Amino acid sequence: MATKIRLQRHGKKGKPFYYVVVADSRAPRDGKFIERIGSYNPNTNPATIVLDFEKSLDWVNKGAQPTDTARAILSSQGVLYKKHLQGGVKKGAFDETKAEELFTTWTEGKASRVEGEKSTLASSKAEAKKAALAAEAKKKEDKAAAIAAKNAPVAEEAPAEEEVEAAEGTEENTEETEG
Template sequence: MATKIRLQRHGKKGKPFYHVVVADSRAPRDGKFIERLGSYNPNTNPATIVLNFDSALDWLNKGAQPTDTARAILSYKGVLYKKHLQGGVKKGAFDEAKAEELFAKWSESKETQIEGKKSGLANAKDEAKKAAFAAEVKKKEERAAAIAAKNAPVEEAPAEEETTEEVVAEAAAEEAPAAESAENAEETTEG
């Protein structure tokens, strides 16, 4: 029987959640399976992967073929690297102790890499919150200044509004020279 290590989709629409299973290659995607190895949740950042390491390694050694996505998950968790190191021990390239040392070194570097990504995401989230808060404070201050300017009593400058008497006097003063110039013009034309 040809066995595959593959994903079974669960979860609601738009929020997938997968079980990593060993199943007969002829079985439907979400159908009958032989053993459940773990779960994969791509909705979190970074994706959450829970895997039974020993069982997955055992099934790989028995000949189960992982699908592309399952291969990526097994590689991420180090199952494929462990299988590779076991192959080196069988061939005599190095002993079991050296293989364990290499795997421990790889696991440690992988953990620091994951922690670095998590802390980077947390820092980016904090920076985004601070920037949003600063922008909100600035907008609030601008809004308060606009409201204060709108609600402030309008101060009238000493208006140079002329009273009606002054307007009439100015109009008469303007008409008088115009009238005199008109009279002078008439005298010159008559004479």
């Protein structure tokens, strides 16, 4: 029986949520499966991946073939790297302690990159919020100034109109005297 590690879709329309499952390759996408080994939520930023590392490593070692997306998930969690290191130990390239040391170093580096990405997203979100508040405050000030300008000229318009009428009257008087 050919087994595959693949995603099983759940969630509502537009908000997918996936289970990472081991299933017979002939079974339908959301149908019968052998074992559920994790979950993947692409709706969060960064995406949330919960994976049973030991079960997934065991299935990969047994020969289960991951689909493209499942391969990316397994790779990001280090399952495929661990399998690669175990292959090196079997071939005698290095011993078990060296493999564990390499994997630990990789895991720590991966964790620091993820934390850096999260902090960058949080800081950019805070900056965007600060910019939006500043824009909103400026818009509010502009609106208040416009209202003040609209209310203040009402008292000043009457003298301005009188000046215009007086100026027009003087122009008419000069035309009459010239003509």
